[in-house]
Amino acid sequence: MLATPQIVQTSVQQAAVIHLTIPRSEMMQVFGPAIGELMSALAAQGVEPVGAVFAHHLKMSPGMFDFELGVKTSGPVKAAGRVKPGQLPAAKVARTVYSGPYEGLPAAWGEFNVWMKENGLTQAEDLWELYSVGPQSTPDQANWRTELNRPLLS
């Protein structure tokens, strides 16, 4: 189920990120260790993660992921290994929240895309997903919430 999309102006939010450019086939193996490295770096620096993990896709190209895997933080993080200080940008974004299991995410993005087109919105190249309620929170997939964000050019 998709909540009614809204257009919001976001402000810069500090985060810790790992930038990955990998073939789609490698994503499943890379994801877990990257999250581990991210959380270990934060713990070592005494910085608290704020909210859930996000994936900020910088460039969409077939078969390749070019994205930042990150989490918002309570304070600035120092570079350590692959972990870098980063941010979620200040931008005008179209935002919606999808509720349900991950199998429904493709259709959710499809529906969200139609809404943006119907409203005459021009999409920027990047986008981010925030996995606000997911397997880390509850096994009940009906309660999972994924926030979809698409920056807009106009």
Add this chain to the structure above:
Amino acid sequence: MTMRMTLPNAETRAAMLASGMEHGMEASYVRLETMI
């Protein structure tokens, strides 16, 4: 009132965070690829 949740260690927390979320990312991307 402040509530704090204490987890065993960073690795355990990371495993909790990561388990299954990558499927969401994968699912989304399959669709997003076709929108380029």
